[in-house]
Amino acid sequence: MSGFWYGGDYNPEQWPEEVWREDVRLMNRAGVNLASVGIFSWARIEPRDGEFDFAWLDEVLDLLHAGGVRVDLATATASPPPWLALKHPEMLPVTVDGVTLSSGSRQAYCPSSPVYRRYAARLVERIVERYAGHPALALWHVNNEYGCHVSHCYCDESAAAFRAWLEAKYGTIEALNDAWGTAFWSQHYAGFDEILPPRAAPTFKNPTQVLDFDRFSSDELLACFQAEAAIIRARSQVPITTNFMGFFKPVDYWRWAQEVDIVSDDSYPDPADPLAPAYGAMQRDLMRSLGGGAPWLLMEQSPGAVNWRERNAAKLPGQMRAWSYQSVARGADGILFFQWRQAVAGAEKFHAGMLPHGGTDTRVFREAEQLGSELATLSSVDGLLGQPVPAEVAIVFDWDSWWAIEQKASPTAVSYLADVLGWHSALTAAGVTVDFVQATGELSRYRAVVVPSLFVASDAQLEALDAYAAGGGSLVVGYLTGILDPDLHVRTGGYLGALRETLGLWVEEFAPPAAPDLAALGGGEPPAVGVRGERIGGRASASLWSEYVRVESAEVEAVFDGGALDGHPAVTRHARGSGRAWYVATRLDPEPLGVMLDAILADAGVERLPRVPGVEFVRRGAFLVAINHGREAVTLDLPGTDILTGGSAAGLRLDPQGVALVADA
Amino acid sequence: MSGFWYGGDYNPEQWPEEVWREDVRLMNRAGVNLASVGIFSWARIEPRDGEFDFAWLDEVLDLLHAGGVRVDLATATASPPPWLALKHPEMLPVTVDGVTLSSGSRQAYCPSSPVYRRYAARLVERIVERYAGHPALALWHVNNEYGCHVSHCYCDESAAAFRAWLEAKYGTIEALNDAWGTAFWSQHYAGFDEILPPRAAPTFKNPTQVLDFDRFSSDELLACFQAEAAIIRARSQVPITTNFMGFFKPVDYWRWAQEVDIVSDDSYPDPADPLAPAYGAMQRDLMRSLGGGAPWLLMEQSPGAVNWRERNAAKLPGQMRAWSYQSVARGADGILFFQWRQAVAGAEKFHAGMLPHGGTDTRVFREAEQLGSELATLSSVDGLLGQPVPAEVAIVFDWDSWWAIEQKASPTAVSYLADVLGWHSALTAAGVTVDFVQATGELSRYRAVVVPSLFVASDAQLEALDAYAAGGGSLVVGYLTGILDPDLHVRTGGYLGALRETLGLWVEEFAPPAAPDLAALGGGEPPAVGVRGERIGGRASASLWSEYVRVESAEVEAVFDGGALDGHPAVTRHARGSGRAWYVATRLDPEPLGVMLDAILADAGVERLPRVPGVEFVRRGAFLVAINHGREAVTLDLPGTDILTGGSAAGLRLDPQGVALVADA
């Protein structure tokens, strides 16, 4: 790749042929060099069972090629045509309540359906056969947004596949009975044939069954991907991707990332949400981390408003550009949109396009042109494209824990992602760039590793965390960590399991504070649990969680403040080998969390980026990128030169949505 | 009709015969001259398949006739008896999720069911045969509240009917594919046999499929009506009605109004809702307008509390009378109730009756007597009964737009009816009586025409609106108008389509403000979009909508205030031919809307009725009607005489719920 990719989804089948030529012309004008084609073209390519029509697609690819636009060619399997469902209704997905979902929207297939897989494979074979050698081809785009609308299917085909998956995992039914704890509630299975997906039931389902079904469902989608990728790889050397969706709960992207040649991502923060920049930063750090630090592609973002929220806010002037540079700063080598030309019919006609309903005389198109031009210029600048993003701190992210901690019948209703976002945004605000890692990943590369609620942890994971601290790292462990093993069995003998040694304490009892409505009835105390401590400072609200900690050898840095837990440890620090291990027995609000992080980061010797309220700083390659997400202009005082303006970065004024790429002086 | 109709639903089958005689006696005492009989009598008339029992109904009709009470005789098809569902379960309705709805409440039938239609036709034939010549018969009451509980059925019978409807509409499958935009999301249909109703699906359904299903569903109910009406008309000259339900979304009453001989309406505003009088006024204006200005019947209202809300408020003393006069003032020639005698069993036993559980020594019965007596007196007064209601302003109301704008995946979640009510109540408060019209109706009769969010508009509709302005009218166009054509394809090239010329502007981009919860997170700016302007006055809140307007030749009357749109046009005025065309790019709150309307109405030369806070004024025939909906007594100072009291209207005190009918001096 000799420059930044720039472009978007392109759906020529929605337009008459004369528009195609105008599209290529305007793509050139906007600097587009990559178009994702064919994503929802199955019904156009194969309008009837076994009848294939490629002539139109030949022409589209030839036109794009002639115009110098490369193609990210889809396998077109994301949305089967209606005729397939009519012929094989058993391939339709079924909800947990037994409702069959019909054709007429998109993605109406059961991922485990042999029929779907057979027809999809045939289609992919035909497409690869025809286009593997096309000169426009730059990337294969397998399916689309796997699991977006149907991630879990409860049909009989899925049940059969689940049983096979379980048999492969457990070998014997007694191994499954032990893992699932079926002695509870008389759930013992005499054979695999008795097992069903966790369909609607009278009350709480078996938690391990539910978790295994989450794992199975992620695996089934991955198997769909693998089957298509294998067909492609047999005939083509062109790299393969499938577009991820950031922190998408149903799919464990750690497993998927190993299977794609390049990580790509779809990202749609709400412009009306003040947390959008923080969430965006976190999502881009995940994408970089999934690829092991390698450059990734922003495969989809919106040039303006989307269409699927209750209220679909427009992007502010400059906001699309600012958020695009956020991706570049955090490791992206391509910026693409959904979609090139805004649709006029169908469910997404109110989703913005680079080329809006209003045509080229629009702010949206002008901004698309501007960004295209800038990226073209930046492609030839040394030290940006393809460069890594250094990070000294990592957050452990774990899909098993996400799935498990948000199950019902847990100690309290927790949003895993809100918790992780709390840590990530506090670190970002503290001037720290963050990688995401697996607990068993290369932790030793980092000065500090934060472990938010690793609710489910294998022995290997706990040992890796301990080894990291003992080896000199700064380990920061959040509440509800190490509670369960991978079968969701409680690690008994005081919570925290093996981390008891690492942290110098154990947890005796969970004690979440009353929910706000009940707390209010109780006269205000404790409306929430507070925390007080010298290094943490003052009284800090901690509304979601508290627990009884039994300190053995840790130092207490802060205690709970008020209520039944008054004076009990809330934050502790423990020397472990040549490192240290912190424990945080609550969820802190942003301000006290920042104060605590200052102590932890200083302790760990983590280097900090500049800190200006509202401004995001990231270092990539030779550049320090600054993005003003605030509502006010700021003046930066940095050494070096902003390559976007060519001016000095000392005294540089950054308007709202303004961006600077500062090369060190 | 020689006088006002007065009476209500009468269900003698719920009572022993001896009560019937008492009923007639008390009806006479209360002034009742019309009873709606047989609405839910199917199971009583035909207790078993093909066994008919009319003896009881013969006797009821004879008793009523003997007592001087005329009959609005129902076709009794609104609620099939259980035996039909047992014999033909395929006639039961099915929800979008595939749940079959059972007998045991009411209206458990699929409107497209051939079985239902066959059995209903047989029943109607027998009833008409027997009673067409009965001297008590004054009106035929076809079915009841069509679509009230089951407006859309998703069963296989409905699917077949939908396919037939589509084939009749589109002719070829490719015409349908074009209209529905099935190139999107791989939805292309190879044949009509692949099409289903928009059943539960993985995500947003095809919008045109959904809209066509709305149209189809309204048409299927209408076909049920037409089939029954045809049977009646073959044997009877007595006029036919079916009771509408005000602004009832599932049924396009413009189409239905052409099929009934007299419009009749069921109306149940909540006495506890301060907006009830405004909503009532709007509903009655619709009824008058549906009939082209002809007198209509208030077929059902409650004499007191209803039974189906969470809390069922009693009517205030005098409120039933005040609201009855609201109907008379706005064109009704009959006031009827659900129901005559309050039931003692079943799901509606707590719904008030004219004759309550407490008997005749009750406020409710006394008020019913009083109103009956007054209407009898008013029947012989010249200039009221049968007279028209003059209106200089009209609001365009459009079911297609209602259906489409409230679909998901729209620019923002809009309540069409709340928007229309905003316009209507502001006009009423401004002293203006309003008709409702279709865009292709006789607009030239009005000095001003308001077009709230005509989201879906045909070329003919847009041309009619333009012609109205060009011909000298004052056209007022609200946001989200003319965006889509009848197939829900966007009119590209800048929003507003052909109205661009009319209004002297186009819309570049939608920019709804953040929802209140997100706005609050954002620090308050913009918590909502404001508007400022000289004629509009001050800063006006506009919380739901804003957009980027590109003015070409319009004058800007007000601009947005604050946020990203600060200074962009919010209200404009454009000279068009011999008229003018206003555009309102937001939803204004009541006060600034009133200020703006003052400007528009003055500009248009619209005459105003008196304006007293809390008091509704309407002119009908020779009378100015005044109704005090407020909580305080007011003193009116009008020329003329109040015919209810016979006193002068100058210095007339009107208590809360008080009514005056003032004849010009």
Add this chain to the structure above:
Amino acid sequence: MSGFWYGGDYNPEQWPEEVWREDVRLMNRAGVNLASVGIFSWARIEPRDGEFDFAWLDEVLDLLHAGGVRVDLATATASPPPWLALKHPEMLPVTVDGVTLSSGSRQAYCPSSPVYRRYAARLVERIVERYAGHPALALWHVNNEYGCHVSHCYCDESAAAFRAWLEAKYGTIEALNDAWGTAFWSQHYAGFDEILPPRAAPTFKNPTQVLDFDRFSSDELLACFQAEAAIIRARSQVPITTNFMGFFKPVDYWRWAQEVDIVSDDSYPDPADPLAPAYGAMQRDLMRSLGGGAPWLLMEQSPGAVNWRERNAAKLPGQMRAWSYQSVARGADGILFFQWRQAVAGAEKFHAGMLPHGGTDTRVFREAEQLGSELATLSSVDGLLGQPVPAEVAIVFDWDSWWAIEQKASPTAVSYLADVLGWHSALTAAGVTVDFVQATGELSRYRAVVVPSLFVASDAQLEALDAYAAGGGSLVVGYLTGILDPDLHVRTGGYLGALRETLGLWVEEFAPPAAPDLAALGGGEPPAVGVRGERIGGRASASLWSEYVRVESAEVEAVFDGGALDGHPAVTRHARGSGRAWYVATRLDPEPLGVMLDAILADAGVERLPRVPGVEFVRRGAFLVAINHGREAVTLDLPGTDILTGGSAAGLRLDPQGVALVADA
């Protein structure tokens, strides 16, 4: 029983054998003398159809016996094993919407299923046969928490059983048609074969059908109990219980209480809910009352947090003990927990156990030990164990009324239980101990009887209430009483039916105030209905209900204040025979309700217990029990000695959660 029972659910099948021995040892340490065994053991006892394995259970019972722990042996029928559902899917329960509920949680059976009942009976026969003579056996525990998750099943088997139940009740279809009022909405049934359970329907279902289905559903569960109990009684003299669940709506415990040998209860108030002590007191009074005043067992409570709420609060230090004494004070002779050893797998692993995950070095285990020790001591104290709890006031509680008043299409949405709790907690706060009674129970034992919203009342019930007042009692009747007969037909001629004579008034019309959201729109008046009166005192808010009362011979004690009802009677008193009858036409907030009760109780000559804010007082046998539920310590000044401390009760300091058992001096 020679002492207090103490112990809990014990699920040895979840643990390896070596743990069983530790369990018995630790049970001894904690003072446990009763263990509930086998509740969810069906799949363990009968892992395959007809294959029984009792060896493990033999050993468990022998171990417990050897350790001196008696056994409450379950029939194990609460949760059928998966193989039964696989073999007979027709035994699975079906929801009102037609969704079949699967195995994989618990209680997945249709109570009417002949298959379930046949397999359950076979299992019970085998268990009774084997263990009827076991020396550890102290109690039979039939099934578990009947109806907890599946109380109403809508499957075809249930439909058939419902038809049979109806035929037995009504004899002829016309009797059913009359009772159900099927003349309404054309619901007439030609035969029993046309009748279905009240499955999903287009709108409100027939209310009597719904009520009969509630009665049927309670009866079907009872029939399951009776079938098992009959098998046991044929072979065993050991007493039988099944664990109730307090105020559990689906099951009419008045009918069940006659069938058990001892009443037992599961009780889980939320420690975070300030109303928990009041609710707990009410629940325990019900249990005592169900058994006619005989001692009962607290079969399940949690030693700490539960697992099934959104947030699962820990119990405060001492709170488990305080609440246990609440049960003892209100008549319990046993305190048991769910469960002995906290589970490590399955859906309840986060539900506390007496022996927590943290082991014996935990607050929870220490508190369990302490209580076990105290109860052992108290067992030998005269005047407590087995003693009655005196009560001079009773509240009429009625399941039919509960079911009916919370049906839809009622005058207003009422929570029957909130209303009853309002009365009960106000009486408790007034220093009064309360029994619950049926209206046809032995009312004459009480100085005052409160009747909250006896919405459904038979003639016999109304006559009994009148006779009670006429015979010298103080009858206090709440709004919405006597409105309907047992078929849910309105008692016409002015509401209140036969109580009109008793109360000296009738009710003309219901007039619930506007719901808060609408009231707010209306400018604040009436945001709620108020009440004023001399004895009631000041202005009292009454937000839920108001109505038009027509006084005949009653004295008005308070009137409504504000709004349309201003000055109308709100509270009345009427001399009736040698007694008096009060009527309360609204729901009063706690403070004015207390003021009113002071007047009523003084009038009735009811003796009062001490009254200290936050402290609950109850007299049992020779002891006055005081429990401090407040957040502050209090000092009591009572004559006598606290047997827990042995100190004087004069000047006794009671910390939060503190308990005193004061023997009269």
